[in-house]
Amino acid sequence: MAMERSVIVFGATGDVGSAAALQAHQDGAKVSLAVRDSTKPIPRLDNIEFEKISADLTKPKTVEAAVRQSGATVAFIYVVGDGQMRASLLALKEGGVKSVVFLSSFTVTGDIHATPSTDFIAYRHAQLEIQLEEVFGNEGFVSIRPAYFSSNLLNFKKGILEGEVGLPNPDAEFDWISPDEVGRVAGKILAHGSQDHVVGIVGREKLSLRGGLGVIGEVLGKSVKIVKIGEEEAVNQLCEIGIPLPVAAWIVHDAVYDAGKTLRADEYPEASKSVLRYTGKAPIGLKEWSEENRQRFEF
Numbered sequence: 001m002a003m004e005r006s007v008i009v010f011g012a013t014g015d016v017g018s019a020a021a022l023q024a025h026q027d028g029a030k031v032s033l034a035v036r037d038s039t040k041p042i043p044r045l046d047n048i049e050f051e052k053i054s055a056d057l058t059k060p061k062t063v064e065a066a067v068r069q070s071g072a073t074v075a076f077i078y079v080v081g082d083g084q085m086r087a088s089l090l091a092l093k094e095g096g097v098k099s100v101v102f103l104s105s106f107t108v109t110g111d112i113h114a115t116p117s118t119d120f121i122a123y124r125h126a127q128l129e130i131q132l133e134e135v136f137g138n139e140g141f142v143s144i145r146p147a148y149f150s151s152n153l154l155n156f157k158k159g160i161l162e163g164e165v166g167l168p169n170p171d172a173e174f175d176w177i178s179p180d181e182v183g184r185v186a187g188k189i190l191a192h193g194s195q196d197h198v199v200g201i202v203g204r205e206k207l208s209l210r211g212g213l214g215v216i217g218e219v220l221g222k223s224v225k226i227v228k229i230g231e232e233e234a235v236n237q238l239c240e241i242g243i244p245l246p247v248a249a250w251i252v253h254d255a256v257y258d259a260g261k262t263l264r265a266d267e268y269p270e271a272s273k274s275v276l277r278y279t280g281k282a283p284i285g286l287k288e289w290s291e292e293n294r295q296r297f298e299f
Contacts, residue, residue: 019183027191032070067095083124172259200271
């Protein structure tokens, strides 16, 4: 009989982290939640008696203390800041963590050491993968690399509700992976481990931003007009909803200049099998995700 794995999940208040924690719990792991504010409710997890521990990945001392308190040997983490997190990784190891599941990005490809700093999202995730390699070794971590989240539609919530959305490239195509499914894959790996060092994850659909907005509009019963806007205005709109400028600029650049890059990637065919391979269920489509999450667009 396999021993119960003891897991600590950082970022459990997010879509991916909460789904990972729930899946690992359902698969028999002992799961502790490391959160900045242990009093903050986590709706999908609060009906389960998880141990909540106050910790912050930017504060290594809290990281080590949380791991020691939990007794965890496996950790789920995500990138913070510019990806320079060596002190926190060392704190995980010092606390007793033996292996890490890292929420990386499908934008990381090829030799991680050669990722250009100008590719903002890929670079900071690649930097953390490099540090994980140095601290835990190649066999000590798994990088989960999802592509375009369905939840990115929430970036356009205001416009959707008002009936008009401005886009710099309405025909940019993406794969629309559900964050929940990314979390479930991560949870399976947290609970059982994986022979894979990198797990790419993409959705089942190839759909433009115009098409994606059409889907959520249909689910909400709203007509959404698409207006083409300039890049600067698109960046400003994202900044207005709280997205940091470097991230906003990268998102717009990705939609304008790298549209469809994910769909053309050599890793795409294999990544399209990951959800089914790990969870036993095929990934849901954008319409199903929109129906499951419609309340997030309604107020």
